Amino acid sequence: MSNELPKTFDPAEIEARWYSHWEENGLFRPERPDAQPYTIVNPPPNVTGSLHIGHALDNTLQDVMIRYERMRGRDALWVVGTDHAGIATQMVVERQLEQAQDKRTNYSRDDFIAKVWEWKEESGGTITRQLRRLGCSMDWSREQFTMDEHFNTAVLKTFVDLHADGLIYRDKRLVNWDVKLKTAISDLEVETHEVKGGFWHFRYPLADGVTTSEGKDYLVVATTRPETMLADMAVAVHPDDERYASVVGKDILQPITGRRFKVVADEHADPELGSGCVKITPGHDFNDFEVGKRAGMKPADMLNMLDANGDVCQTADGLVPDEFIGLHRFKRDGVNGARELVVARLKELGFLIPHVTRDKEGNETEHDAEPRTIQTPFGDRGGVVIEPWLTDQWYVDAETLAKAPIDAVRTGEIEIVPKAWEKTFFNWMENIQPWCVSRQLWWGHRIPAWYDEEGNVFVAMTEEEAQAQAGDRTLTRDYDVLDTWFSSALWPFATLGWPEKTDLFEKHYPNDLLISGFDILFFWDARMMMQGMHLTGKAPWPKLYLHGLVRAADGQKMSKSKGNVVDPLGLIDQYGADALRFFMAAMESQGRDIKMDDRRIEGYRNFATKLWNATRFCQSNGIGASDTLEAPAATHAVNRWIIGEVVETKQALDSALADLRFDAAANTIYHFVWDRFCDWYIELIKGNFDEETKAVAGWALDQILVMLHPFMPFITEELWSKQGDRADYPLITAKWPEPGAGIDAEAKAEIDWIIALTSAVRTAKNELGIAPGAKLEAFCPAPSALAKSVVDANAAAIERLARLTPVHFADAPDGAAMQIAAGDDAFILPLEGVIDIEAEKSRLAKALDVSAKEAKSLEGRLSNANFVERAKPEAVEKARADHAHHVAEVERLNAALARLG
Structure with missing residues (x-):
């Protein structure tokens, strides 16, 4: 055969060749104007990113579904693209400038953005090249970018429309402020680290001679952040704490600033924790902010003691002593900061309550603070402690937008798989906070808002429209850009041409499925639901599948600091993309985390090699490509059996993929290929390659290649091409199996009985140390009708496979023997002279x-x-x-x- 396979399976050569062929010939999205659509959008990776093991899992699962539906004849569109990644990309370009002894502020905003675009064109395609290595069959002809012109239009329109609907507004609230990057960041960009710190206790004097029920003229407050005392505005006690009932509503003094404020009753104060009194700094703590609002403080009146750099500035009431102004919040470069000076001054004034320890001898030692390990928020990119900071930002009314998605999940309009995630979804959505969407960056979608000199705001698509609203007033555009999650929330429909009602949008929206990691359920998935349902009136997809994390072999979460990160490209180099993909699918069990296991990946590489060798065996015996979708006519039991096995496998695969049971689907095709076809069918047909058997074997192998293709696209495409001349009909666009046949119960019973007998003999021999090739005599005293008919019809196969000859339907002679069973039939195998029984x-x-x-x-x-x-x-x-x-x-x-x- 001219297409004879080489002896050795070489994944690397096959992968590069076939991916180029598919992409160059437009096979990822063949022209199917009348076909039913099937649409998936890829979670857009950061343009700065490179492929990690989580991407490998996420994209493998999507590719399994898109290849499956493409083969089923659907107009399968897998939308691909990258996110402009505001902070990450700006940091990359700023680092490049630093290396050249340059910096961003040496450029105008427009000139810096031009440099970012230049970087994007030169270096921003790393991850898209890597997705190709994995075999992802995305529609690269329509590759999207969240800063593309049409996407920018969609983002601006969304902002303008939400503002007109009263769902976007400007407000003064606390944000996660990164003092290094000098921007607000989202919760997703905050990492919590354990940091060794202190827990200080201080006395705050009550004013006007007021005392507690215990006769004390002060309250004790404790804090891990003493520097924030410079902006304290209250002390809270629990409403039911009788110790402090008499002082609620009374004035108390902050010792350093002399600021006079109230003791307030609030359930945030825990009577069981410390003294039960909590200092309230609403401008620098998220919990305190809420306490302050409940106490009647307006955000505009809350005090701010830090500037954007984390340095102390004067508060609005002017009470911060001059010696603190300009100090950093913490010690920096060996110079004490506000924290150290606050503690020192309170200690000098006699308001510090020392922490006392005793050694074994009972000797006491005083310390300024009790040592504590504190869960501390850090910016994931800036790498510094996040400061809750009171600032004016743009917010989306997420509470209102969340209502439609909540209803959609409750009614089943959107199904979350696994269902267990619904509880988490509802808990978060029903307690959702306003969504801060402004970022203090240059790279990104600039907020379409303009201000006049009095601070009035005009929101419009263009400056001309804003100016028309403002009349002859001079306008200045908002300097901020939008959070990247704001733009990526439009991904399911803006990538299809929305807000224009394009043919693509009309056909492919809503999408059919979203596959994502559970860790972005709220940051991305829920926001797509909110924006999609509000802006289009339709849920973006009917089904959301959430997969787990890929963990290290010992179950730990992967991280660079632990040194246990796995490079998927290294695994592809070692084992091939097909083996890695199959591992991902086989291990994905509805949201459970996956443990890396190189041995399993190696095992799937061996699986690919076994299929390769089985195909070579077929070729060497004149078995080639089939020319029919339907199963060929068959009279031999073994051929009728394998046709039925194909039918069963196809049914099980369809059922598993309909339920998004990737593990069940992968294991179904694995066991059919390895056990039924390679181990049994090929063994059973050896020596009997008549025309019927060649036709059935070729057809069965074709069905394997088609059913395995979504999981292992490269090797299956190569084998498909080598089995026959079908260049105009590549496997990627072949039709999903339609056997047009049923399961032949008689043939199934016959062949399964032979398999059971052979397996039982082999197992028994192995247990007793008998050579596998040793031929044994067998006796079946009370054979079933099935046993008689099978042995009569398959004596040669039973001798070749089970190494039993002859088989007697009679009582066994006396003497040492072993017993085995096949179905309901018991066999006795004499062992005299075979082994030493005792x-x-x-x-x-x-x-x-x-x-x-x-x-x-x-x-x-x-x-x-x-x-x-x-x-x-x-x-x-x-x-x-x-x-x-x-x-x-x-x-x-x-x-x-x-x-x-």
Whole structure:
């Protein structure tokens, strides 16, 4: 055959060649104007990004679905593109400038943005090239970018329309402020780290001679952030705390500033924690901000003691002493900051309550603070402690926009898979806070708002429209840009041409499915629901699938700091893209986290090699491509059986993919290929390659290539092309199986019986140390009708596969023997002269004793809570695996002894 396969399967050469062929020939989205649409949008990776293992999982699952639906004849569109990633991209370009002893502020805004575009054209395509390595069949001809002109129009229109609807507004609230990047950032960009710090206790004097019920003229407050005292505006106590009932509403003094403020009653104060009194700094703490609002403070009146750099500035009441102005919030470059000076001054004034420790001898030592490990927020890119900062920003009324998605999930209009995530979704959406959408950056979608000299705001698509609203007043445009989640929330429809009612939009919106990690359920998925339902009146998709995380082999979360990050490109280089993809699909079990396991990936590489070799075997015996979708006519039981196996596999695959059970789908096709086709069918047909068998075998192999293609596109396309001359009909656009046949119960019973008999003989031989090739005589005293008919019709196959000859339907002679079963039939295999029965019994008994003792010992260790809780996780895992192994060995060895009587 001219298309004969080489002996060795080389993934790298195949992958590069086939991906280029698919893309260059437009096969990712063939022209199908009348076909039913099927649409997925890819979560747009950052333009600065590179492929990580989470991308490999996410995109594999999407590609499985898009290739599956393409083969089912749908107009399958997988929208691909990248996000402009405001902060990340601006940082990349600023770092480049720094390396050249340059900086952003040396340029005008427009000139800097031009440099970003220049970087994007030169270096912004890394991850899209890497997605190709994975085999992602995306419509690259329509690659999108969130800063493209049509997308920018969609973003501006969304802002203008939401503002007109009263759903976008400007407000003074607390934000996560990154003092290094000098911008507000989202919760997603905040990482919590454990930091060693202190817990200080201070006395705040009550004013006007007021005392507590205990006769004290002060309240004790405790804090991990003493520097914020410069902007304190209240002290809170719990409404039911009788110790302080008499001082609620009374004045109290902040010792350094002399600021006079109230003691307020609020449930935020925990009577069981410390003194039960909490200092309230509404301009620098998210909880305090809410307490302040409940106490009647307006955000505009809340005090701010820090500037954008995290340095102390004067508060609106002018009470911060001059010596603090300009100090950084913390110690920096060896110079004490506001924190250190606040503690020092309060200590000098006698308001610090020291933390006292005692050594073994009872000697007391005073410390300024009690040591504490504090959960501290850091910016994921700036790398500095986040400061809750009171500032004017643009907000979206997320509470109003969340109502429609909540109803959609409750009514089933949107199905979340796995369903367990619905509870989390409702909890977050029903308690949603205003969404801060402004960022203090240059790179991004600039907010379409203009201000006159009096601060009046005019929102419009263009400056000309804003000027028309303002009349002859001089306008200045808002300097801020929009949060990137604001623009990516439009991804399912703006990528299709919205706000224009394009043919693409009309056909492919709503999309059919969204696949994403659970970690962006709120940051992206929920926001697409909110924007999609408000702006288009339709849910963006009927089904949302949330997959888990890919973890290190020991179950830990991957991170660069731990050094356990896995590079998917390295795995592709080592094992091939198909093996990595199959691993991802086979391990994805409806949202559960996946543990990396190189041995499993290697196993799937071996699976690909087995299919390669099976195809080479078919070629060497004249078995080529099929020319029919329907199963060929078959008379031999083995051929009728394999046709039925194809039918069953296809049905199971369809069912699994309909339910998004990727693991079930992958394991279904794996076991059919490895067990049924390669291990049994090929063995059963050896020596009988008549025309019927060649036709059925070629057809069955074609069905394998089609059903396996969504998971392993490269090897299947290569084998498809080598099985016959069908260049005009590549596998990527082949039709999903339509066998036009049923399951032949008689053939299934016959072949399954042969398989059961052969498996039983092989297992028994292995247990008793009998050579696999040894031929044994067999006796079946009470055969079923099935046994008689199968043995009569398949004596040669039974001799070749099970190595049984002859098979007698009669009582066995006396003497040592072993028993096996096939279906309901019992067989006795004499062992006289085959093995030393007594020696084998002794060997098995010794092995049984060893495994039984090991199993009992390990059981005792695993039932010891001390071991399970304190030992290293890998040690516990190994003990469990060893215990399972020895339990199985006990069962196996008992069965082997039972065989010997």
